[in-house]
Amino acid sequence: MNEDVDPGPETTDPVRTGVSRVDAVIEAVEHLEERPIEEHVGVFETAHEELRRALEAQPDDDSVEPS
Template sequence: MSVPAPGPRPGDPRPEQDRPVAALRAEVDAAVAALDALDDRPVSEHPAAFERVHAALGRALSAGSERE
């Protein structure tokens, strides 16, 4: 089962390509850091955590390609 990638967060009206690289990096770092807690979480919650990382990486990569 696939979870759709979320759009821009409320309060952040800028398109992804207009967000500073530092903000995108922080989002990716936070999503990846959350994987460290998966050992303590039920397996049923793991796919959602991986989807969040995948979505954050996709947004960061997409924004990077838009800047070139």
């Protein structure tokens, strides 16, 4: 591995999209390190499902919270 490569700036601010359904998924994934590794697959499966639902939702249907 090349040690001279700059990995870029570290981002400390959480990423938010302004879409509540998507932001809820991002927040759940951000907190994975606090959960047992056995729960990670379930979190990713739920994240995938919620992101799919968000993409299928009407553009103005941001008021519906993830299940």
